[in-house]
Amino acid sequence: MAFHKTKDGLKGIGQEIRVWSYSNCEEVELIVNGRSQGRKEMPRNSHLEWKVKYEPGYIELRGYNAGQLVATDRQESTGKAVxxxxxxxxxxxxxxxxxxxxxxxxxxxxxxxxxxxxxxxxxxxxxxxxxxxxxxxxxxxxxxxxxxxxxxxxRKINEAKKMHKESLKIESELNSREGMARQHFNLGVLYNEQGDIKTAKESMAKAYILYQDIGKPEMAEYIQKRIEELNFPPD
CATH class of the missing domain: 2.60.40.10 (Immunoglobulins)
Known part of the structure; x- marks a missing residue:
């Protein structure tokens, strides 16, 4: 479908717009808010076009082969992006x-x-x-x-571990406790991927303590849940 029902950029309700359809179906029908605008035979290597009056709501294209409905594409008027x-x-x-x-x-x-x-x-x-x-x-x-x-x-896990260890050293030299917490957590994830659960928990525990110390309880809580998952992995 080469048109949408969101009004931005249009003059308003009642403005004539063109709706294009590209399909590999034999026939395509256009529906506007439940009303058929006609079914047309699909030309080879081309497109179909309908001229309709803009109104809020929805438009739907229905594709048919041998008279049977085989595909639909629907778009609605939307609100603001959030x-x-x-x-x-x-x-x-x-x-x-x-x-x-x-x-x-x-x-x-x-x-x-x-x-x-x-x-x-x-x-x-x-x-x-x-x-x-x-x-x-x-x-x-x-x-x-x-x-x-x-x-x-x-990246490959061993390469990533080496990078995080180097980053941890730099964060330690800078006395960046949040940076250290982040690197400890990332290392814990990587150790877990390699099956070293003990070292993974140790790394995550260090991250947990650091996040608690710097006043980021939401991160500490998230890491605590990850540690619990290591203790009781899902079946």
């Missing part, structure tokens, strides 16, 4: 310097609907220092039609 939603194409990736996950960034309204007019600046921050953006030199970019895309990879 937050973002991340969607990964996989749950796990290997820490081997090669495997990557494709992460889609969606800018959504308060009802969880993607806002197609949003072009906000997006800044991504790594929560674990073994993670890195693959092939991009900046962690900032503008959304396009409410969407963004990034690729995330993981």
């Amino acid at each position: 937050t973002i939603r991340l969607k990964s194409d996989r749950e796990k990736i290997k820490a081997d310097n090669h495997d990557v996950s494709q992460v889609t960034v969606e800018i959504i309204d308060k009802k969880g609907r993607m806002v197609p007019t949003a072009n906000n600046q997006i800044t991504l921050k790594k929560s674990l220092e073994t993670a890195e953006a693959m092939g991009y030199k900046s962690c900032m970019s503008k959304a396009y039609t409410g969407l963004g895309l990034t690729y995330l990879g993981l």
Whole structure:
């Protein structure tokens, strides 16, 4: 579907707009707020077009093969952009310097609907220092039609451990207790990945104490839960 129902950029209700459809179905039907605007035969290697009057609500395209409904695409009028939603194409990736996950960034309204007019600046921050953006030199970019895309990879665990130990040494020399806490936690995660539960708990316990000392109870509570998971891993 090459048009959306969000009003930003339009003159107002009643303005004539064009709705385009690209499909590999034999026929496509356009529905506007429950009213059919007609079913058309899909031309090969081209698109279909309807001219309709803008009104808030929803539009839906229905694809048919041999007269049977086989696909739908629906878009609704949305509210203002309020937050973002991340969607990964996989749950796990290997820490081997090669495997990557494709992460889609969606800018959504308060009802969880993607806002197609949003072009906000997006800044991504790594929560674990073994993670890195693959092939991009900046962690900032503008959304396009409410969407963004990034690729995330993981370094090999031994390389990551070496890096965090070096970072911990630097944070210690700078007397940055928050930085030390962060590195202890990241090391704990890596030790856990390697199956060294004892060392993982020791590293996380150091992070827990540091976060308590610097007045960040929410981080300390989060780490405490992670330590409990190490004591009683899920089945």
